[in-house]
Amino acid sequence: MLPPDPLKQFRYCPQCGARLASVAAPPLRCGDCGWKFYPHPELGVNVVVFLEGKVVLIRRGIEPFKGCWALPGGFVAYGEEPTVAAVREVREETGLDIAVEALVTATLVRDDPRALLLVPAYLGRVIGGTLSAGDDAAEVQAFSVDELPPIRPAYHREQLDAALMLRSSEAGTGAADE
Numbered sequence: 001m002l003p004p005d006p007l008k009q010f011r012y013c014p015q016c017g018a019r020l021a022s023v024a025a026p027p028l029r030c031g032d033c034g035w036k037f038y039p040h041p042e043l044g045v046n047v048v049v050f051l052e053g054k055v056v057l058i059r060r061g062i063e064p065f066k067g068c069w070a071l072p073g074g075f076v077a078y079g080e081e082p083t084v085a086a087v088r089e090v091r092e093e094t095g096l097d098i099a100v101e102a103l104v105t106a107t108l109v110r111d112d113p114r115a116l117l118l119v120p121a122y123l124g125r126v127i128g129g130t131l132s133a134g135d136d137a138a139e140v141q142a143f144s145v146d147e148l149p150p151i152r153p154a155y156h157r158e159q160l161d162a163a164l165m166l167r168s169s170e171a172g173t174g175a176a177d178e
């Protein structure tokens with residue numbers, strides 16, 4: 001299911017109340033007062049967390065993808081640093097405290113039913129806490145890399161794979177003195 005078209009969300013100008021003509025491409029523009037609307041993706045964040053070499057996944061407790069295994073993550077609040085949102089979401093959903101280690105990738109998600117999303121994925125290192133499901137997560141579990149369950153939505157699996165590649169390439173660049 002595709003997200004709703006943001007250009008169709010306003011029929012009247014939110015600034016002056018004039019009727020708006022529909023447009024096929026941004027910006028949506030008010031002919032009376034000059035108000036302009038350029039839609040942007042919503043900003044989310046996902047985190048690939050390794051706990052004793054295993055990948056921490058949550059089972060989603062809410063739609064969309066309720067009941068599916070997914071990366072911990074969520075929406076970035078307005079004005080919030082994405083890395084701060086990453087720490088907050090992992091804490092809320094998994095009970096773990098993390099330090100953000102690296103940006104893995106960023107995905108433009110075109111098929112989320114809620115909105116067009118831009119979702120960076122970070123690599124997180126556990127620095128405290130105890131594994132315990134909370135907030136939007138019905139369940140939380142650490143899986144070894146060769147026993148991962150099906151992960152939905154599909155881009156979470158792609159972000160996880162990108163993180164695994166990043167991690168293995170870093171392991172091969174002389175970090176042997178740890």
Ligand SMILES: [Zn+2]
Pocket residue numbers: 013014015016017018030031032033034035
């Ligand atoms: Zn107007």
